[in-house]
Amino acid sequence: GRRGIPEAILAEGKTPDEVADLSTTALETTGRAVVTRAGRDVVEAVRTAVVDGGHDADFDRDARARTLVVREDGGEPPEVDATVAVVSAGTADAAAAGEAAVIAREIGARVERVDDVGVANLTRFVDVLDDVRAADVVVVAAGREGALPTVVAGLVDAPVIGLPVSSGYGVGGDGEAALYGMLQSCTVLSVVNVDAGFVAGAQAGLVARAADAGRRTDS
Amino acid sequence: GRRGIPEAILAEGKTPDEVADLSTTALETTGRAVVTRAGRDVVEAVRTAVVDGGHDADFDRDARARTLVVREDGGEPPEVDATVAVVSAGTADAAAAGEAAVIAREIGARVERVDDVGVANLTRFVDVLDDVRAADVVVVAAGREGALPTVVAGLVDAPVIGLPVSSGYGVGGDGEAALYGMLQSCTVLSVVNVDAGFVAGAQAGLVARAADAGRRTDS
Amino acid sequence: GRRGIPEAILAEGKTPDEVADLSTTALETTGRAVVTRAGRDVVEAVRTAVVDGGHDADFDRDARARTLVVREDGGEPPEVDATVAVVSAGTADAAAAGEAAVIAREIGARVERVDDVGVANLTRFVDVLDDVRAADVVVVAAGREGALPTVVAGLVDAPVIGLPVSSGYGVGGDGEAALYGMLQSCTVLSVVNVDAGFVAGAQAGLVARAADAGRRTDS
Amino acid sequence: GRRGIPEAILAEGKTPDEVADLSTTALETTGRAVVTRAGRDVVEAVRTAVVDGGHDADFDRDARARTLVVREDGGEPPEVDATVAVVSAGTADAAAAGEAAVIAREIGARVERVDDVGVANLTRFVDVLDDVRAADVVVVAAGREGALPTVVAGLVDAPVIGLPVSSGYGVGGDGEAALYGMLQSCTVLSVVNVDAGFVAGAQAGLVARAADAGRRTDS
Amino acid sequence: GRRGIPEAILAEGKTPDEVADLSTTALETTGRAVVTRAGRDVVEAVRTAVVDGGHDADFDRDARARTLVVREDGGEPPEVDATVAVVSAGTADAAAAGEAAVIAREIGARVERVDDVGVANLTRFVDVLDDVRAADVVVVAAGREGALPTVVAGLVDAPVIGLPVSSGYGVGGDGEAALYGMLQSCTVLSVVNVDAGFVAGAQAGLVARAADAGRRTDS
Amino acid sequence: GRRGIPEAILAEGKTPDEVADLSTTALETTGRAVVTRAGRDVVEAVRTAVVDGGHDADFDRDARARTLVVREDGGEPPEVDATVAVVSAGTADAAAAGEAAVIAREIGARVERVDDVGVANLTRFVDVLDDVRAADVVVVAAGREGALPTVVAGLVDAPVIGLPVSSGYGVGGDGEAALYGMLQSCTVLSVVNVDAGFVAGAQAGLVARAADAGRRTDS
Amino acid sequence: GRRGIPEAILAEGKTPDEVADLSTTALETTGRAVVTRAGRDVVEAVRTAVVDGGHDADFDRDARARTLVVREDGGEPPEVDATVAVVSAGTADAAAAGEAAVIAREIGARVERVDDVGVANLTRFVDVLDDVRAADVVVVAAGREGALPTVVAGLVDAPVIGLPVSSGYGVGGDGEAALYGMLQSCTVLSVVNVDAGFVAGAQAGLVARAADAGRRTDS
Amino acid sequence: GRRGIPEAILAEGKTPDEVADLSTTALETTGRAVVTRAGRDVVEAVRTAVVDGGHDADFDRDARARTLVVREDGGEPPEVDATVAVVSAGTADAAAAGEAAVIAREIGARVERVDDVGVANLTRFVDVLDDVRAADVVVVAAGREGALPTVVAGLVDAPVIGLPVSSGYGVGGDGEAALYGMLQSCTVLSVVNVDAGFVAGAQAGLVARAADAGRRTDS
Ligand SMILES: Nc1ncnc2c1ncn2[C@@H]1O[C@H](COP(=O)(O)O)[C@@H](O)[C@H]1O
Ligand SMILES: Nc1ncnc2c1ncn2[C@@H]1O[C@H](COP(=O)(O)O)[C@@H](O)[C@H]1O
Ligand SMILES: Nc1ncnc2c1ncn2[C@@H]1O[C@H](COP(=O)(O)O)[C@@H](O)[C@H]1O
Ligand SMILES: Nc1ncnc2c1ncn2[C@@H]1O[C@H](COP(=O)(O)O)[C@@H](O)[C@H]1O
Ligand SMILES: [Mg+2]
Ligand SMILES: [Mg+2]
Ligand SMILES: [Mg+2]
Ligand SMILES: [Mg+2]
Ligand SMILES: [Mg+2]
Ligand SMILES: [Mg+2]
Ligand SMILES: [Mg+2]
Ligand SMILES: [Mg+2]
Structure with missing residues (x-):
């Protein structure tokens, strides 16, 4: 493609x-x-x-x-010398996060998965922070109120791509509250549409390629 | 009243x-x-x-x-033997938070103010966590993506009342993203309407009165 | 938990x-x-x-x-020395109200149920008013136009938590009119999302715990 | 006209x-x-x-x-032998209610005004109930959560026309919550658009004319 | 009832x-x-x-x-000496119109049905105009753009109640365009919620009772 | 251009x-x-x-x-041998209709204006129907419930372009009800955005050019 | 018809x-x-x-x-001496585009189909541009962000009718983003409702008849 | 920072x-x-x-x-060895684009501006395509229907960040149509909120830093 x-x-x-x-x-x-x-x-x-x-x-x-x-048989994705971290908050976010991870991997990036780190229990995220900080770009999937990407972007230096998930219920359910929250984030993020794991993974893959191109051109 | x-x-x-x-x-x-x-x-x-x-x-x-x-002159609010903590994220949230604080105080509760503790820099909140944990009920004002009440409710035991603030811009601005996010919160919260500092403060005051009544009936 | x-x-x-x-x-x-x-x-x-x-x-x-x-076998919830009243308007509200009641009870509170008291026939509510007034905190479930929590909060002193229900039809159905009405209430309320019986019951349970803590600390 | x-x-x-x-x-x-x-x-x-x-x-x-x-000078509206009651909840509703009253009067109906009877204090409404029950048709203006027409229609036999008012604030403000609530009413009502005092008064006037026509044709 | x-x-x-x-x-x-x-x-x-x-x-x-x-067996609705006309635009509106007609009849009114008179072919409506003009109150059901009640109210003297129907498709479908159009009508109407045939028929029945009461009190 | x-x-x-x-x-x-x-x-x-x-x-x-x-001085628009009728319902629609007329004229079409023909009084429109029927394409501006284009398209053979106008008030005001109604029209129409007189006039001008091109190629 | x-x-x-x-x-x-x-x-x-x-x-x-x-058997649509081009972006748009094509053909116009020309790969459209330019009127079906009609209208002289399609997902899915985008188009377009292939084809057929009428009256 | x-x-x-x-x-x-x-x-x-x-x-x-x-005096931003292209469609987009450019520059990136290249006239964009293709990341500001980022992302390999602008009018104005269109884009994009030039520029700067870090770590 x-x-x-x-x-x-x-x-x-x-x-x-x-x-x-x-x-x-x-x-x-x-x-x-x-x-x-x-x-x-x-x-x-x-x-x-x-x-x-x-x-x-x-x-x-x-x-x-x-x-x-x-x-x-024998075919392999290209090798992109850069890492995409894919972070998700809960069970409901795993499908979208997984889709993003697969696409980033097919573009050739290394993928680091970090799951089940919701804002309701932030200490779990602190434990894995170093792994996330080592990545060149981070995708954060989150449903309900979608607060996790905001928190992550406050703690890592790499660009963060918010991936809102259509969990949630009642008013603002179906990912709307999550999307709006990420668009309003008081830390710097860019976002993709609700459940758009493909787009988030692909955009992260493009950033990884940019980092890799940097690596190559400079060597 | x-x-x-x-x-x-x-x-x-x-x-x-x-x-x-x-x-x-x-x-x-x-x-x-x-x-x-x-x-x-x-x-x-x-x-x-x-x-x-x-x-x-x-x-x-x-x-x-x-x-x-x-x-x-000489008049004083009733004394309610309970504490309301009022937490706010940024400058834009100070007015709504202040309104809540004044009303809770007029109902007779002790009020503990904690300002400028946004989710973009959570270490500031950790510093004051003990003060917030000492309260009987907590009002948390937040605009933009409104994530702060979710984080606070994950860290304190008392009931938390989310107060969405009409800061923010673009889609989901005017407090809508904040309100929807609080309604979707993955921790337990109740909420009031956008900028409804009066209602948040009054509801917190009623909870303080319930705690105080507990203190009195039992003594 | x-x-x-x-x-x-x-x-x-x-x-x-x-x-x-x-x-x-x-x-x-x-x-x-x-x-x-x-x-x-x-x-x-x-x-x-x-x-x-x-x-x-x-x-x-x-x-x-x-x-x-x-x-x-033999296990019991903790005992919280405080009462949560759970009020509902009609048949359609019973499921959400019931969910709230179960959660409050599991937190340890005493629960007082009052059902089938809609605003279309207020005399039925007046008959049970004393029971509701005896509670430390009140959850009121209501669908359609969601007026019941407003009326209840005008008649009791304890904090009221509005629980909008996704009954209703046409424009404003699915609980939206009920939620918006409770957010606009001209009496003091806090609210939870549509059909969020779990959240309403848990928040009421937290208020009951605050009242109970009052009772304990003072004794 | x-x-x-x-x-x-x-x-x-x-x-x-x-x-x-x-x-x-x-x-x-x-x-x-x-x-x-x-x-x-x-x-x-x-x-x-x-x-x-x-x-x-x-x-x-x-x-x-x-x-x-x-x-x-000397001109008079036609005489319509029927009464329109115009009920309003609060100060903010007085303008819309007044507009409805003037139009109903110009159509020729007798107009009975009942003001400042909000759902937060229902005993005030009970005091004037007989006056309202004597009318052939009732206009009820209400802002915020717009619950008053529902309550009135539960207590009177005549047709009730709900007139939502653009008071209110935050989500559902500008009369939207009031309109949606009236459309969802669990008692029988018809409604007009937000602040449409002219339409409510005119429709009430037409109903008064129908009642009057009844009176005439039968005499 | x-x-x-x-x-x-x-x-x-x-x-x-x-x-x-x-x-x-x-x-x-x-x-x-x-x-x-x-x-x-x-x-x-x-x-x-x-x-x-x-x-x-x-x-x-x-x-x-x-x-x-x-x-x-042998039971009969009360007799209300007044006529409700129930007008509908197309096949899709027949169910809502029918519901309105049944309820008005059960209240005791005479009911006059006029079907299949859409705004796309106004000459059909002109043919039955005299029948509609003879009624004391008119219910007009219409989906899609909901224009028919506006046209009818421009041609008859009795009060008109608009009944929006959830036909239609795309943006504004599900009766929203019809409801909004009736609320904006440039002729005098009151409305009920989408598909609320029960409410429209009941409100029309109440107006018929008012007309009948006129007939009775005066005789 | x-x-x-x-x-x-x-x-x-x-x-x-x-x-x-x-x-x-x-x-x-x-x-x-x-x-x-x-x-x-x-x-x-x-x-x-x-x-x-x-x-x-x-x-x-x-x-x-x-x-x-x-x-x-001396410059003239091209001559397009075709007629655009521009119809408007009320005073509030005149500005948008006028803008459409000017643009169509500058494209070179003949423009026929028909004003003040609202759906509340259809007999006025019937009087000018022959003029509108003589046009190659018709722009119909309408605010409030926006019903006029639907009625016009039921009476003329030429293509009709609906131009919704931001008059109206309350829910569905600002031209939304008019736009939605035209999109739902039960007669065949195409539409432009609210108040987009420029676009409606330009599109009508393009249709006029198509008619004129027909005239030319065939001659 | x-x-x-x-x-x-x-x-x-x-x-x-x-x-x-x-x-x-x-x-x-x-x-x-x-x-x-x-x-x-x-x-x-x-x-x-x-x-x-x-x-x-x-x-x-x-x-x-x-x-x-x-x-x-033997029956044929009338012959309209004019061409309607029907352009679509992707597989998801083919149904709506096909519906438009059938209706235009039944009105009697010649129909030219151009499929699979999305904005993501504009060179494909450039290859068929001459065919589209030869038409008297163009229908362009597009889902997702609905950008294709804007691009087409920037490249052809004939009137363009935008037909939004209910593909897409998340916020703005179901054709809303496509419809809004076409209404905001920075080139001149008129539009029909989401998936309204029938209306788009019929309106295009009416424009084709206008062009044909031009051809006839002038000959 | x-x-x-x-x-x-x-x-x-x-x-x-x-x-x-x-x-x-x-x-x-x-x-x-x-x-x-x-x-x-x-x-x-x-x-x-x-x-x-x-x-x-x-x-x-x-x-x-x-x-x-x-x-x-004498102070300088850090030097980031990577280029951010900032592309805008029209006059109305210049402010948001300029804000993005300034922030990216203050982060230390080289910035390449490309203005006045709207989708209504794509040949202008083709002329500057090589400049845009040379960048490591691209910000594209666009109002109205917001189609430009989709087109750009179809023609360049670097990651594209869509920046919707609050131009436009009527339904979908204020940047909503542009934002929704970018979220639905059929090419790969990430987006920021309406008029959030600051966020777009900062996110682009972070991607530039990732590319630069690539260059450095590899050398
Ligand atoms: N009826 C309910 N309404 C809202 N939240 C619930 C409900 N039941 C469970 N939860 C909460 O939903 C979260 C996710 O649950 P689960 O999907 O089972 O992991 C947990 O934190 C539960 O406490
Ligand atoms: N078709 C209908 N549309 C609206 N309300 C109705 C309808 N049918 C019954 N109702 C009313 O809905 C209320 C609740 O009905 P139920 O759920 O049967 O108890 C009663 O007050 C009925 O009068
Ligand atoms: N009244 C109007 N409504 C919509 N578009 C317009 C109007 N007037 C001018 N335009 C178009 O708006 C675009 C931008 O105009 P400008 O901002 O003057 O460069 C041009 O393509 C004009 O043709
Ligand atoms: N144009 C802008 N758009 C969005 N955010 C901004 C803009 N300018 C400043 N900010 C951010 O807004 C936040 C609040 O700014 P202030 O209200 O000045 O304290 C700070 O984190 C700034 O970095
Ligand atoms: Mg989350
Ligand atoms: Mg916040
Ligand atoms: Mg209710
Ligand atoms: Mg009220
Ligand atoms: Mg209709
Ligand atoms: Mg109109
Ligand atoms: Mg497309
Ligand atoms: Mg654009």
Whole structure:
């Protein structure tokens, strides 16, 4: 894909057969297929189609992130010499965070996952702070009131990308309160749309590439 | 007033003369006048009217909170044996926080103020945590993304009342993001409307009275 | 849980098996499991898992509130010497009110239920007013136009927590009109998000604890 | 005007001179001019223009309602043998209520005013209940949470028209919470737009005419 | 019911059995059961329960309005000597209009139905104008842009009650555009919430009673 | 300008001097300057700058539309052999309608104005229907509930462009109800944003050009 | 239908049988039935009913557009000597674009389809620009941020009608961002409601008729 | 400031004297004062206070960006070896873009400005594409429909930060349409709140620092 970003196939709103067709085509033309929002039936349909098509491929399924990466045997993402940290607050944020992590990894960045560090219990975050500080760019997924990216950006030097998640309920639920809170953040952040794990991971991957390009041009 | 809550006079949308009239009436009938959202001209008008009316009164002006309390000489609020902590994040939150503090104090509670402790720099809050933990109930004013009450409620045992403030800009400004964030908080809070310092202070005062009643009934 | 609030397991969005797993873990580690928004199948799954796990436990199911409390035999909540009144307007409000009542009770407070007292027929509320006035704190659940907490707060001295309910229809339905009305209330209230029975009950429980602490410290 | 409703001149957004011109024209062609949302300068401009134009007219100014009725000497509204009660909650509702009262009166109905009866203190309303029950139709103006029309409709038999008022603040202010609450009312009401005193008064006048027509056709 | 309005049972959100129970109770205590938003299964459940309960009752089902009225044999609504016209624009508006008609009839009014007269083809409405003009009060149901009540109120003298319907699509769909348009109407109207056929019919019935009371008191 | 649309100078948000500068530049480079949303002071500033600059120019001011067209002496818009009808409902719609008319005329179309034909009194519109039917395309400006374009599109064969106007008040005011109503119209329309007279006039001009091109290519 | 626009039958919300009934009636009375939003079952039901009814008819099914046109054998739409271009950005826009194309064709216009030309890859659009420039009027369907119509209107001379599509996700999804963006477009456009392919196609057909009328009257 | 971001003083909502005080303090403690949203009177007040305070300082005023930077003589921002491109669409976007540019420059990055390249005339952007492609990160400011960042991100490889601007009018004005469009962008972007030039510039500066750190660590 352009800018090193893989053309991902969004399974939501497509039949398993349609996703399988698109996936084998992607595999044949680019050596890779990246599927997001994929349930178990989609994964099975793709696996069957790929195997039936006689491809020798590796399958990388992340059930929580609901992603599937199919890669020609031996194929590897490019190597980007930079790290993306992906931080999430709670269980409900894990899917979006996972999607971001997979995309950043497919762009070639190293990915550091930090999960279950909510603002309701900040001491857990302090314990892992050094890992997060070591990254070149940080994605922070958070639902409900979406306060975690603000807190993180107050504690790390790297750019932070806020990823609001459609958990929450009542007024401001569906990720709206989280998105608005991140847009109003009193620390410096940029944000993506609600549940847009793909976009957050891709943008983080582009920043990682910028850091890597720095590394290369200067060497 | 009912429940020990003073009948406050909201100066906004009234002429200084109207406020002065209402204030002298309140002073004569209840021994006290509490004015909120009062600019300098309102304060002058009330002072003049009270003095011209031959009253021997004490004036308590809080310019940042934009409040004025006039009290018959020697008059005192009831004594409520309980403490309300009023916490605010930044300069923009000081007015709403101040209004809450004045009302809680007029209900008779002890008030502990903690200002300028934003989520962007949490170490400042940790320094004063013991003072906040000593209170029976806590009001937390915050604008922008309104994350502070969530953080405070994660660190103290007393009930926390979130007071969203109409700072902020762009989408979710005018206190909407702050209110929605507090309603979605992943720690336990109750909230009041945007800039409703009077309501937050009065509700905190009622909780203080409940604590005090506990103290009394048991003794 | 922190502040005496039980870590409740929200069954909504989880499979019965997942809830059963989380419940047995909670039972083993804390001696108690509190499940909210639980349908019949969830209750069965938890019961089976607990019994199969060889636990000797008490089950407390409230079908209308859709809650389930599992407690080690002989275990009891702490005793908080204070009363929470939980008032609801109509049938549609009973689930949220029930959830609030269960949580307040698990925190240890005495709970006084008053149901079916809507603003369309205020004489019914007047009949039970003395019971409500005897409480240390009052939760009032109301849907549609959400007027009941305003009326209650005009008649009792204790702090009132408004709990908007997602009944209603057309514009302002889904609890929005009720929430906005409570935020605008011309009597003093604090509020929680739509259908947030858990939060209302927990906040009321915290106020009850404050009253109880008063009772204890003074004695 | 059609249906017996006077063609009212809305002064808001017009210069005093424009209003004066329109008023003298109305006076000359229909024997009456009804001006709403009229400040003091508008009233003066109309008075001067009418007097300078050599008209022998009666002026009826209601400063709180911000209305002005100019009538050819001796001219009278039609007589409609029915009563409109106009009820308002607080000071902020008086302008909208007053506008409704003036229009109902110009349609020819008898008007019964009941002011300062808010839901925060319902005993005041109970005192005047008999007067309201004697009316053929009731307009109830209320701002903030707009609960009063719901309560009134629970206590009277005549049709009630809710008139939401743009008082209030924060989220749901500007009359939105009041309007939504009335639309969700758990008693039977119809409503008009925020601050639409003219429409409420005119609709009440039409109902009064229907009652009167009943009286006439049957006699 | 109060004000002559039947206590209707809203079937939506209830099981057929629950509705059947409520219906037999209503039949036994008031001689009548009025069910709204009732599908075929609800109708069958009620019929079976009533017959099984040994009641000798009349059933009045309106499939388009989705209403069911069960009445003790020989029982009749009161007679209100006044007419309610119920006008609707298109197929999508028929259910709400039908609900309004049934309720007005149960209050005792004569009901005149006029269907399929949309603003896109006004000549059809002109043909039936005399029938509508003969009514004491008019309910006009309209979805999409909701323009029909405005046009009707420009052509008849009686009070018009706008009933917005949740047809429509895209931005402003679900009845919002219709409701907002009626609130902004440049002719005099009052309105009820989206799809609130029950409320519109009941309010029209109250106006009919006022007209009838006129007829009676004067005779 | 591209597509024959003049580059109009929007005076709103610019100082009279800035507009004067932009206008003389436009006059010198294109032989014409079209200014919209121009108050009296802007008109004077442009006139002075043009005259002082030694230009021999014609000035065409439309005070109601708040437009000013300056044209080199002898210069003329192109001739487009097609007619744009511009219809408006009330006084408040005249400015937007006038802006549309000026732009359509500057594109070269013949413009037919029809004012003061609101849906509250449809007989006035019927009187001028033949004039509107003779046009190739129709712009209909309407505020409040914005019903007029729907009615017009039910009576004419040419394409209709709805132009919502920011009159109205309360909920749905500022042109929102009008825009939503036009988007929901049950007759075929396309629309432009609120108060976008420039866009409506330009789009109508483009349709007129299409009709004219038809005339030319075929001849 | 009026203005040459076929009376289309919207299958959404109707049973296959209801659609089949309406279709045979339409076929018998007008020689044509146009069904939109039709799934496979609807198509089968109509086909069966038409054949069973003994009609000799042509069926024109567009699965992507979800339309079905049934025409009496030998019947043809009128011929309109003008071209409508229908442009779409991505797969998600194809249904709405297809609906617009079918309706324009049934009005009699020539239709030129241009698909898969999104703003993310503008070079694809440049390749087909000449085809689009040859049209008399252009419909541009676009979801997500809805930028394509703005870009197209900057490159062609004919009138452009924006058709927002309910793709997209998170805040501004469901076509809202696309609609708002088109209303704000910095090039001249008119728009229709979200997914209103029927309206866009019909309005384009009316413009094509205007161009054709030009051709005829001039010849 | 933290992360190399200067503590900017937001002049909006402060008196010139307050800004002058804050500025001299900042100058004394950090060697630099950065003021945003500063009108001419603020600039004068700061200049006077700094000179009167006896400081030997450089003043850098950008009138279009409404910023002022005061720096101790000889002081310089850090050098960050990376480039931020700041692209804007029209006149209305210049202020927000300028604010972003100033902040990025104060963080130490090289800044490349590209102005007046709107989507309505894309050829202008193509001319400068090489300059933008040379940057490590790109800020794109755009109002109205906010389409420019989408187009830019389709043509460059570096990360793009969308900066929505509160130009526009009617529904979706005030930057809402622009923000929503950027959140829905079909190319990869992250965004900041409406008019948040400070945040966009700071985030871009942090990315530039990441690129620079890459350069340094690798050398
Ligand atoms: N009914 C409820 N309403 C609101 N919050 C709840 C409810 N039940 C549980 N919670 C809280 O939701 C959080 C997430 O729960 P879980 O998804 O089970 O990890 C926990 O902190 C619970 O205490
Ligand atoms: N279709 C309806 N629309 C609005 N309100 C209704 C409807 N049907 C019944 N109601 C009223 O809704 C209230 C609650 O009904 P229930 O849930 O059956 O107790 C009662 O006061 C009914 O009179
Ligand atoms: N009244 C108006 N409404 C909408 N757009 C306008 C109006 N007047 C001028 N414009 C357009 O606004 C754009 C920016 O104008 P300006 O700010 O003067 O550069 C130009 O493309 C004008 O054609
Ligand atoms: N133009 C701006 N936009 C957004 N934030 C700003 C701007 N200028 C200053 N700030 C930040 O706003 C916060 C509050 O500023 P102040 O009100 O001056 O204390 C500080 O953290 C500043 O860094
Ligand atoms: Mg969070
Ligand atoms: Mg904050
Ligand atoms: Mg209620
Ligand atoms: Mg009220
Ligand atoms: Mg309609
Ligand atoms: Mg209109
Ligand atoms: Mg698009
Ligand atoms: Mg733009």
